Amino acid sequence: MKFIVDNPATGQPIATVVDNGPAEATAAVDAASAAARGWARTPARTRSEVLHRTFELMLRDREELAALIVSENGKSLADARGEVTYAAEFFRWYGEEAVRTDGSYGPSPAGGTRTLVTRKPVGVAALVTPWNFPAAMATRKIGPALAAGCTVVLKPAAETPLTALAIARLLTEAGLPDGVVNVVTTTDAAAVVTTWLEDPRVRKISFTGSTRVGQLLLRQAADRVVNASMELGGNAPFVVTADADLDAAVEGAMIAKFRNGGQACTAANRFYVHADVAEEFTARLARRVEALEPGELGPLISAKAVEGVTKLVESALAAGARVVARAEIPGDGKGYFFPPTVLADVPADAEIVRQEIFGPVAPIVVWRAEEEMLELVNASELGLAAYVYAGELQHALRLGEAIDAGMVGINRGLVSDPAAPFGGMKQSGLGREGAREGLHEFTEIQYLSVDWPEV
DSSP states (O other), X not given: OEEEEEETTTTEEEEEEEOOOHXXXXXXXXXXXHHHHHHHHSOHHHHHHHHHHHHHHHHHTHHHHHHHHHHHHOOOHHHHHHHHHHHHHHHHHHHHHTTOOOOEEEEOTTSSEEEEEEEXXXXXXXXXOOSSSTTHHHHHHHHHHHHXXXXXXXXXXXXXXXXXXXXXXXXXXXXXXXXXXXXXXXXXXXXXXXXXXXXXXXXXXXXXXXXXXHHHHHXXXXXXXXXXXXXXXXXXXXXXXXXXXXXXXXXXXXXXXXXXXXXXXXXXXXXXXXXXXXXXXXHHHHHHHHTOOTTSSOOOSOHHHHHXXXXXXXXXXXXXXXXXXXXXXXXXXXXXXXXXXXEESOOTTOHHHHSOOOSSEEEEEEEOOHHHHHHHHHTSSEESEEEEEOSSHHHHHHHHHHSOOSEEEESOSOOOOTTSOBOOEETTEESOBSHHHHHHTTEEEEEEEEEOOOO
């Protein structure tokens, strides 16, 4: 069986991919399990060199990979090139981290023993990635898993399987042994992932996707007490204070809101702008949005996504919001495009503020009292990312610390960095990706108590 991969910019098919099921999912675990002992015992320097070579190969093939992302994901070529560079960096970062093994050794306070603490690879890791960043979401998980000595079974999104397959081929070219990374493409994600979570050889699940699906996977993981990392939904607030640099805030808003067409879990979802500058900020942002060329932002991933964003905007308008800017979209009627939009006079309790939009719409809420604004910001059960623009750095930092989010951009509209711990609070997930913390997610701590008689 095979399934068709469409180009969301045209709605036309671009490839067919094997549609795997539980049998193939088990076969992938067979391969990963067979390779696990050898890969875990491979010297860290060797693992590091494979990751470094893959980083170099991704940069070598950047244009081809970017074109692949454009065709199956629909994002602009500039966004796709940026994603490939960012995605490759995870292999370089974890190539460096692979050789920085840590542990401890010392005498017991009571005497008579020595305490040796080390980290071991957790084992076969099941990785489940979304469609919105088909390269970066894969490398952000594969990189630390391989650096830690784990083998991998990976299920990419059915909308964007081609990029994951291309990265797997580059890993093989870089010298990765057979069975260490196994990609399973499927339209039946539930059957494949359930097969993995029920397999006693799988000891780790790392998932990026919606909070609803993450909750289901956590329930399944609980049955066998599988080590779980979850990077789930977001509802990022974008706060602008009265003394903020409005030019910088608008530039940051264009990045935080409209990068990848707003289809990012870290995307600014709701704008809280102080009353003293709300009119000016809205006008400046409106001018920037209206200046966007048709097609400068890519399409949404599907017709269903367009329908969902449309309903949120219609609901906001019915609640009293008004459109102050709307960019043009390609006029050929093809593809799943939604016009980049700015909404003003948005009620603080509007559905578009409470729900993750996942599209190029910026709803602006006006605030006056800081405490009330922070109550609105923190009312969400999601706490992945946030953005704060304020003229005084100390004030910005105080606001950032008061927001319940795992990541806060202070006077900048981008928070993702391979060297920084990526993850959220509350229902936005468990664990961290990137940085040293991302490597630790794929390890277990082991403590050895060594008999040490006193002389």
